[in-house]
Amino acid sequence: MKTYVIGIDFGTDSARGILYHLTSLRVEKQVLAEFPRWKKGLYCKPENNQYRQHPLDYIEALAEIFNGLLSDLSKEERLQIKAIGTNTTGSTPVAVDAEVQPLALLEEFKDNPNAMFVLWKDHTALKESDEINQILKTYSPDYSLYSGGIYSSEWYWSKITHIIREDEAVLNASYSWLEQSDWVPNYLCGNTAIDLVKRNRCAAGHKAMWNEAHEGLPSPAFLLELEPKFERYQLPFYQETFTSDAVFGTIDPSIAEKYGLSKDLKITVGAIDAHHGAVGAGISPNILVKVMGTSTCDMLIALKNMEEIIVDGICGQVDGSIIPDYIGYEAGQSAYGDVFQWFKQLQMKTMIDILGDTLNKEDMERWDERFFTILTEQASKLNPQADDLVFTDYFNGRRTPDANLALKSAADGFSLSTEPGHIFKALVEATAFGSRSIIERFQAFNVNIAGVIAIGGIAEKSPYAVQVLADILQREINVLKSDQVCALGSVVFASTAIGAFESIATAQQKICPRIARIYKPNLKNKEVYETLYTRYLELAAV
Structure with a gap:
């Protein structure tokens, strides 16, 4: 049955x-x-x-x-x-x-x-x-x-x-x-x-x-x-x-x-979506699960019997918040996919104001479907340079490290030759720089990160964004073969609660999806991204 x-x-x-x-x-x-x-x-x-x-x-x-x-x-x-x-x-x-x-x-x-x-x-x-x-x-x-x-x-x-x-x-x-x-x-x-x-x-x-x-x-x-x-x-x-x-x-x-x-x-019992996503992604000690959606949520777990490490400037560390009997660490960015949607709406508004009455439904759907495809094609052709446009990712304030939701985004490096592809490239890099600053905060408190799993809409739909993330972090990024990882996390807990599996770990082994793709960092971009990241940190400190 x-x-x-x-x-x-x-x-x-x-x-x-x-x-x-x-x-x-x-x-x-x-x-x-x-x-x-x-x-x-x-x-x-x-x-x-x-x-x-x-x-x-x-x-x-x-x-x-x-x-x-x-x-x-x-x-x-x-x-x-x-x-x-x-x-x-x-x-x-x-x-x-x-x-x-x-x-x-x-x-x-x-x-x-x-x-x-x-x-x-x-x-x-x-x-x-x-x-x-x-x-x-x-x-x-x-x-x-x-x-x-x-x-x-x-x-x-x-x-x-x-x-x-x-x-x-x-x-x-x-x-x-x-x-x-x-x-x-x-x-x-x-x-x-x-x-x-x-x-x-x-x-x-x-x-x-x-x-x-x-x-x-x-x-x-x-x-x-x-x-x-x-x-x-x-x-x-x-x-x-x-x-x-x-x-x-x-x-x-x-x-x-x-x-x-x-x-x-x-x-x-319920929980926050990203935390169930981490469980559905198969989170284990020292593996960072990064939920890449409208915002991001970055999660780690550590055994309770390890020496307690208090990490300043993150979104908390709580016994059992992700998996029972483990300390759950949370960090994140208050805007991620929202940054790209802002740029899309910014470009669409003037066109709609001018041509609104003449645009039919098919025109709008074609624009919507092709927008990020065209931008990605343009951005992918641009080799990173030390004097490129740089943004901070604080379009909705800063969540981590050191929450300050009153912060606004800033940019450095515009010129009359700046085109939409340059801006999109800089926005993608900004979100990746924000991710790097989070990892560096954990490392500053001796929290080891041995691997990174990416889930969520951006991870599934934008190979370009994930590759830039891998290049800037200089880490491999594992993307899973599922578009419903958060719901699968809820399935892990529901199935364990009725005794279908003897433990959360066993349920994860049976239910969690396989890795669909591994993004490896491009070493040729390492040096220039070090320079751009330094500029990002200087701009963030202004």
Whole structure:
């Protein structure tokens, strides 16, 4: 008899679900569901760094995924789906009422962006993160010790503080706050009791300064010093956290009945998407997994019984945040694929403004499909030179090393001979220089990196970008044979939770995809990239 599990990965633009057959060890079906409100740009103000997502986008995406994955299954086969694992973006918190319902699902808040999920890339809380960092400098214990020593505007407490200051109605109506990675499994279980929410250690540790070393979350006294309005809540929000191999609960009976699923179907504890991606990529000690999407997330693991290494300026190190019984290290860049999309939109805007009425759908699709192909062809013909155009990659601020989301990108080396291919080449190199600075930060604290695995949209779709990365890092880059690695990570946890495998490591050996391609560094570019990287660091220091 066939046995299945489902893995669901909530990204920035869409959710992706896979139906995994545990007997044959293969993906039987996958479904992509876009977020319609997000696609229209609703509730977002890019000029203010405001990015919000409506919970209905997530609910509708789940329905589309279930309908798509289950459409070809018999009644008996649907009952053989034993578990669902999920992951989401983060830090993406939302205000909820006493029944764990996002406020935006209530009639009076349905169009209020402050009542929606505050997406990971939302930087409206710069002021609040500055205040948190000021308090942290003099506070004992040092809650930022395991969060890289700097708290970011992208993270949980910064965003919550900003919203409760800005919107009295949301403050008064909210009972608590949940990460998206906690809300999704809670929704699937139909739980309406806040005390029964199993908060995932991944988001709690990396985004909310939770750590066993200082007995959980920052103290009520710390939060009240930051903002007295926190007295509105029962603090701390939670104390216990769970790793993704734990079972969150069983599926909501109404969802089970609607789709013909077993009422015993297990829902596992969630996590941040990139962390499940690292597991799905087969992460092991000293192997850096780099998720190359709209932003990047770089992850390492180390055994707990090794001498503790505290790395300054990263996005945290947390026991069990990636794999139980290992310390999970996270770093990353706040803009990666977003940098290339910015350049694309910049070039498209004037053309559309001039020719908009005369451009048909086919013209726009051809432009969209060919844009990066043409730029890549142009950039590939340019041999790197010491006086080339250089950018910094801080288009959305700097996440690592040493978070500073107020930073702007800078460039040096423009001339009247600069063409689009030169700019694209420099942008690709800038993202690779940012990656190198992250690796050098780990190395500065004696964290060994023996290999690099690249996953995500850029790794899959842009051989040019990956080759430039290999040349600048002077390391081999392994790209995997799968476009659903994050969802596969959720499958690893879901299958282990139901006892299909004896351990996470065994599940990884069976489920994780093979290497599709190895990019080897081009030694002839080594010297010139050393010069360009030095210029990048000088420009970053300005």
